[in-house]
Structure formats: structure tokens, C-alpha cells
Amino acid sequence: MKKGIVLTIVLIVFLAAAGVLSVESYTAKPQFCGTKCHIMDKPYKTWQASKHGKSGKVEVRCVDCHYAPGEKMTLHAKFKGLGQLFTYLSSDEKEVRKATHIADISCTTSKCHPADQFMDKKLKYGEKKKVSFTHKTHFDKTIPGQEMHCTTCHIKAGDEKHFEVPKEQCYICHFRKSDFNKGRGACNLCHEIPTTPLQSQKKNAQPDKDEKIITHQSLEKAGVACQSCHYQMIRGETALMPRACKECHSDTAVLAKKNDMKLMHSEHVAKQKAQCADCHQPIVHKESDFIEAARLNCASCHPDHHSYQKALLVGNPYGEVPATPNLMYNVKTNCLGCHQKQEVLKGEPVLRGAARACVDCHTKDHEKLLADWEKEVQGEVAFAKENHDRALALLDEFKDRLDPERVAAFKEQIAKGQQALDIVVYGNGVHNKKYAIMLIDEAMNSIYAVLDELEPLAEEQNATEENRQ
Numbered sequence: 001m002k003k004g005i006v007l008t009i010v011l012i013v014f015l016a017a018a019g020v021l022s023v024e025s026y027t028a029k030p031q032f033c034g035t036k037c038h039i040m041d042k043p044y045k046t047w048q049a050s051k052h053g054k055s056g057k058v059e060v061r062c063v064d065c066h067y068a069p070g071e072k073m074t075l076h077a078k079f080k081g082l083g084q085l086f087t088y089l090s091s092d093e094k095e096v097r098k099a100t101h102i103a104d105i106s107c108t109t110s111k112c113h114p115a116d117q118f119m120d121k122k123l124k125y126g127e128k129k130k131v132s133f134t135h136k137t138h139f140d141k142t143i144p145g146q147e148m149h150c151t152t153c154h155i156k157a158g159d160e161k162h163f164e165v166p167k168e169q170c171y172i173c174h175f176r177k178s179d180f181n182k183g184r185g186a187c188n189l190c191h192e193i194p195t196t197p198l199q200s201q202k203k204n205a206q207p208d209k210d211e212k213i214i215t216h217q218s219l220e221k222a223g224v225a226c227q228s229c230h231y232q233m234i235r236g237e238t239a240l241m242p243r244a245c246k247e248c249h250s251d252t253a254v255l256a257k258k259n260d261m262k263l264m265h266s267e268h269v270a271k272q273k274a275q276c277a278d279c280h281q282p283i284v285h286k287e288s289d290f291i292e293a294a295r296l297n298c299a300s301c302h303p304d305h306h307s308y309q310k311a312l313l314v315g316n317p318y319g320e321v322p323a324t325p326n327l328m329y330n331v332k333t334n335c336l337g338c339h340q341k342q343e344v345l346k347g348e349p350v351l352r353g354a355a356r357a358c359v360d361c362h363t364k365d366h367e368k369l370l371a372d373w374e375k376e377v378q379g380e381v382a383f384a385k386e387n388h389d390r391a392l393a394l395l396d397e398f399k400d401r402l403d404p405e406r407v408a409a410f411k412e413q414i415a416k417g418q419q420a421l422d423i424v425v426y427g428n429g430v431h432n433k434k435y436a437i438m439l440i441d442e443a444m445n446s447i448y449a450v451l452d453e454l455e456p457l458a459e460e461q462n463a464t465e466e467n468r469q
Contacts, residue, residue, distance in 0.1 A: 027081070028072075033062045037088050042095050046162035053162070060112070068103040099273035100156075107150045125165065131190045143173075145265025155275055171283040172276045176238040181226045185234075193217070198331045212363050222360040228337030232293030236283035244279045294334040306335075308427030315435040318420065319442045326432040337361075353430075370430065377429035380440045384421055387447050388414065394454040401457070410450045417446035 026032055030053075034044025047053040052060040063072055071077050108115045119136040139148050146152075157166040170190075178185035187193065197203050198214045207213070219228075245258050257263055268274040291313055295306050315325040328337065341354035358366035391414050399407050420443035429436030 028061060028063045030059070030062050039088060039091060039093060039095055042159065043162065046160065050162040065102050065106045066100060068106050069109050071103075099275075101273060102151050104150050125190075126167070130192075132192070133190065141173075143265060143269075145262040145267075146270040151273070152269075157275070157277075167285070168282050169276060171234075171285050172238050172280055175234050175283050175285065176280070180230075180234065187226075200330060214361055219361060224357075224360050225336060225340075228334060229290070229332045231334050231336060232288045232290045234283065234285050235288075235293070236281060238280045238283045240279055241281050290332045290334050291329070294336060308423050309335075309431050310427075311423050312427040312429065312431040312435060315432050318423075318439060319416075320445070321435070321438045321442050324432065324435040324438060326435070329432075373430045373433045377424065377433060377436050377440075380437060381421070381424055381429065384417075384440050384443055384447070387444065387451065388417060388421065391417075391447050391450040391454065394458055395450065398454060398457050406453075410453070413446045413450050417443035419443075420446070 030044065030047065033040045034047070047062070049055050051057075052065070067077055067080075107113050108118070119139065120134055122132055122134055125131040125133055138153065141148055143152075153165045153169055154163050155166070155169065156163050157169070158164070174184050174189070181187050193216050195215055195217065198216075198219075202211070202213060212218070240258060245255055249255055264279070268279065269276075291310050295310055313326045313329050315323060315329070317323045336351070338353045338357045339351040340357050341352040343350055343352050353370070355367045355370040358369055391410075395407065395410050395414070402410075420439045424436045424439050424443075427436075429440075
């Protein structure tokens with residue numbers, strides 16, 4: 001009798017254990033998470049498309065990441081699973097909105113990315129794989145109120161990917177409250193600094209010992225500010241978004257603590273897994289219109305200022321004048337590259353263009369170049385204005401003897417020449433001397449078209465007056 005009871009108990013225990021293991025095995029499959037749980041539909045699909053899912057070399061189960069090694073069979077894990085079951089049963093939502101937690105050890109386990117192999121390994125980041133980095137340099141950093149974890153950078157940032165490292169996440173740490181190309185914002189932390197000549201005509205030419213080769217290294221040695229050519233590369237302050245705090249808090253005493261960085265990171269990032277972009281404004285780090293960015297900086301005080309200077313630098317086709325961008329435009333030198341001389345004009349500090357800036361990048365012989373250009377352009381402008389005024393004076397003198405339509409056509413021609421001349425005069429032709437001279441020629445063609453018609457009338461009138469005398 002006793003033997004029968006013992007066998008029955010053993011059988012029940014065996015069946016119970018088998019049942020538990022079967023349930024455990026079944027619920028540990030990604031397919032259970034993704035196909036049986038409606039709130040996991042989107043994470044499951046993005047997991048399938050990720051390197052950790054069916055698209056990867058090795059399929060990593062959900063529980064392998066979302067439970068730390070050794071945690072899965074613990075009481076804590078079982079309560080965690082029951083909590084997820086409760087969420088599933090009680091929620092009508094179509095997806096999970098709560099930020100999940102991945103322990104670092106889940107990533108660095110010996111089966112996946114062991115720390116001794118990955119921490120110091122040099123890796124490439126980005127679509128073009130041009131950004132170098134190591135994990136160790138990032139893990140060694142600290143942010144007030146939180147520690148760096150795998151999930152500090154590898155986050156769920158969009159609907160398309162299960163997790164990724166969005167570049168905006170890098171920008172916030174590297175560029176927030178840092179000087180351009182200094183400290184954690186130094187360009188060479190992520191990029192290899194080019195060593196090739198910046199002058200396009202020298203890139204494939206045989207080196208000439210008598211000519212100066214301009215490279216990033218030569219500019220750095222000469223003390224040329226990086227902002228001279230890269231002013232637009234970093235835009236934004238990553239300041240706290242004004243509405244971010246108020247979306248969750250209304251208590252003024254709580255809101256008053258928003259600038260306590262350590263407290264904010266501790267409460268929101270470390271405890272609640274908030275992401276940087278939840279509270280901070282984004283920062284932009286990419287190529288854009290480098291002159292417009294510098295010009296807009298001035299335009300905050302001087303609306304639409306320096307538009308003629310930009311027109312000269314860009315050198316777009318104008319009338320019969322072909323596209324002729326300034327050589328400095330091709331290497332993305334902006335206003336600050338040449339305007340380095342501080343002066344006070346009408347009580348306001350200004351930065352004037354200085355010949356010294358030419359020397360810093362080129363050679364000592366270039367110091368005289370600016371003065372030569374100014375003299376040449378001013379001479380050409382004076383000649384053009386003299387003829388322009390002459391055309392206007394003749395048109396006014398003979399307008400009553402001309403057909404109204406011809407008078408209107410002459411006025412249009414003179415105005416056309418004036419417009420081309422204005423770009424050179426108001427934009428200061430030295431911003432693109434070659435283009436400026438061609439614009440003056442364009443203006444002169446319009447003015448000469450009028451003078452060719454009116455000069456004979458003036459000569460005829462002079463001859464008549466001489467005959468009368």
C-alpha cells in the first residue's frame with residue numbers, strides 16, 4: 001500500500017516537473033512572445049529582421065537578452081514573467097510602451113560579445129564605416145547620475161529596428177556644451193583627419209618644393225580656426241526641451257529641480273530608462289550650406305545681410321557669365337576664414353577681412369594679393385559707373401527725340417547693367433575677383449548697347465552746334 005502511494009507521488013512530481021519544463025520551454029521560444037502575445041507583435045517583427053533574429057547568423061532568443069544569465073529560473077524572473085502575463089491580459093494596447101531593461105552581462109556573456117574580446121576591439125560605425133571607436137573608451141566615461149551601459153547607446157529608437165545606435169545619441173554626449181574640435185568634441189576621436197592637399201589642382205600633380213601644399217595639418221599648424229571651413233557642421237544646443245518636464249510634472253517644486261543634472265539622470269535615465277532625446281533637443285552634425293550657416297549667424301542681428309557677398313562666393317551663372325565659384329568656396333572656407341581682424345565700426349565690434357588670413361593658409365607673397373585685387377576691382381567698377389552715368393545722361397538728353405518703346409528698352413538695358421554692377425559693388429568684388437570682373441563685363445555689355453545707339457546722336461548734335469558757331 002505504502003509502495004503504491006510513493007509511486008503515485010513520484011509520478012505526480014514527475015508529471016508536474018515535466019509540465020513545468022514543457023511550459024518553460026514553450027514560453028521561452030521567440031515564437032511564443034511574437035505570435036501568442038499581441039503586444040509583442042512589433043518587437044517580434046523587428047527582432048526577426050535584426051542580426052539577433054532570423055536574419056542573423058545565430059538566432060538569439062528573447063529570454064537570452066531580456067533575462068540575465070542565470071536569472072531565468074529564479075523567483076525574481078518568475079514574478080517578472082507573471083507581471084508580463086498580467087500586462088498582456090489587462091491591456092488592450094497594441095504594443096508595449098514601457099522601456100525594457102537589458103543587463104550588460106546579457107550582452108557580454110562568453111557566448112555573445114565577451115568583454116575581453118570586444119572592449120578594446122577597434123570597430124567602425126556608420127553607413128560608410130568611417131567612424132572609428134572602441135567600447136572601452138565609452139564604458140570608462142561617466143555621466144552625472146548614471147553609469148554607462150550597453151543600453152545607453154544601443155537603444156530602441158524607431159519602429160524599423162529592434163535596437164540600434166542612432167547617431168543623434170552620439171552627438172548629445174560628444175557635442176553638448178563642448179567647444180568645436182576640442183575635448184570630447186575633437187574631430188580625430190571619430191574621424192581620420194585627411195592628409196591630401198586641399199588645393200584641387202595639386203591633388204594629382206607632382207610635388208613642387210617651392211609651392212606650399214595646404215592640408216589640414218598645415219592649417220592647424222598655422223593656427224587657422226576650424227570654424228573657418230566647418231562652421232555649419234554642428235548645430236543645436238541639446239538644451240532641455242521646454243515642454244519635456246511639463247508633460248509629466250506640474251508641481252513647481254519638482255520643476256525647479258530640472259537643472260540638477262545628477263538628479264535628473266538618476267531619476268529618469270537610471271531608474272526609468274528614459275532616453276536622451278526624451279528630454280534634450282536634438283543636435284545636427286552633417287554637411288549643409290556652409291556659407292548660409294555663417295551668414296545666418298550674422299543675420300540674427302542684420303536681417304538678410306551679406307546676400308551679395310554670398311552671391312559672389314557661390315558664383316552662379318548670371319546672364320552670359322558662366323558658373324564661377326570662388327576657389328575658397330570649393331574648399332568650404334566660410335566668412336570666418338578670412339574675416340579675422342577685429343575692429344570697432346560705429347561703436348560695434350566687427351570682423352574685417354585681413355591679408356594676414358591669406359598668409360596663414362598660403363604664403364607670405366599672398367599678403368599683397370588682397371590689395372591688388374581691391375585696386376583692380378575698384379578701377380573696373382569706376383570705369384563701368386562712369387559709362388553707366390554717361391548712358392543715363394544721354395538717355396535723359398535725347399528721350400524726347402526717341403520712340404517711347406526704345407526709351408523703355410534703353411532703360412531696361414541700363415537697369416540690367418546696374419544689377420550686375422550692384423553685385424560687385426555691394427558684395428565687394430574681392431570675394432570672387434574673377435567672377436566680379438566678368439560681371440562688370442556683363443554690365444558693360446548692357447551699357448554699351450545703349451551707348452552705341454545714343455553716342456551717334458550726341459556726336460551729331462555736337463557737329464550741328466559746331467557748324468552754328
